[in-house]
Amino acid sequence: MLSEQLIQQCQKRIEPYPCEGFVYGKGPQNPSVMFVGEAPGETEINNGIPFSGRAGQYFNQYIEYLGLSRNDIYITSAVRSRPYKWGTPRGKEPRKYNRTPNQKEIAAHAPILDAxxxxxxxxxxxxxxxxxxxxxxxxxxxxxxxxGIPVETSIRYLDDWESNAYRFSSKTYTILPIYHPAAVLYRRSLETDIYKHLDELKKIINRLTSK
Incomplete structure (x- = not known):
């Protein structure tokens, strides 16, 4: 689906930063829903499957709750390589830990999500x-x-790689933000809200797919 040349260009752009591996987006040609995460973690980099780590267990529950499967949706992320930092657990060897991608790393892979x-x-x-x-x-x-609040809005596309400048699309999209599945790992109290947001998403999916 995506040009390998584009992927290679984006991977070249992210080389100066501490990121590793690459995970392709997964899903059908014309999905009803596209889920956009942050970046892959260690598990995803090793097996190439988006949302297959601890947070992925919650993500799978959400998809099942919506009455969908992974074959029905497209799963991708803002950054397609794993941003990492080094840390040394007490009494153990240094190891890599996941971290939040920075704006330059996000811009490096922005054309992939745009495409x-x-x-x-x-x-x-x-x-x-x-x-x-x-x-x-x-x-x-x-x-x-x-x-949990749907909006009809234009979205950002990368306009210039050198300055990391974005532009807004002329087309509008239906956007429904939800918490990242990993948030539940640290705040179980969010689970009730998340399922309310999924109920809203289910309504929108049913409305859009019934047209």
């Missing part, structure tokens, strides 16, 4: 968490202020 959206034309885009929300909309609100 995926252009090629698959999803009916609804679901940014999961703060990084995905910022990548698409250019804002960093508190997530509890925007999760």
């Amino acid at each position: 995926e959206i252009e090629l698959t034309r999803p009916s609804i885009i679901v940014p999961m968490g703060r990084i995905a929300y910022w990548r698409l909309l250019g804002k960093s609100p508190r997530m509890e202020k925007v999760t």
Whole structure:
């Protein structure tokens, strides 16, 4: 689906930063829903499957709750390589830990997400968490202020690689932000809210797919 030349260009752009591996987006040609995460972790880099680590267990539950399978949706992320940092657990050897991607790393892989959206034309885009929300909309609100609230809006495309400048699309998209599945690992109290947001997403999917 994606040009290997484009992927190679993006991988070249991210080389100066501490990131490793590459995970392709997965899903059908014209999905009803595109889920956008932050970046792959260690598990995903090793097996090449988006959302297959601890957070992926919750993600699978969400998809099942929506009455969908992974074959029905497109799964991608703002950055396709794993951003890492080194740490030394007490009494153990140094190891790599996941970290949040920075803006330059997000811009390095931005054309990949731009191309995926252009090629698959999803009916609804679901940014999961703060990084995905910022990548698409250019804002960093508190997530509890925007999760579960659908909006019709243009989204950001990378306009210039040298300056990391974005432009907004002329086309509008249905966007429904939700919490990143990993958020539940640290705040189990969010689970009730997440399922309310999934109920809203289910309504939108049913409305859009019944047209």
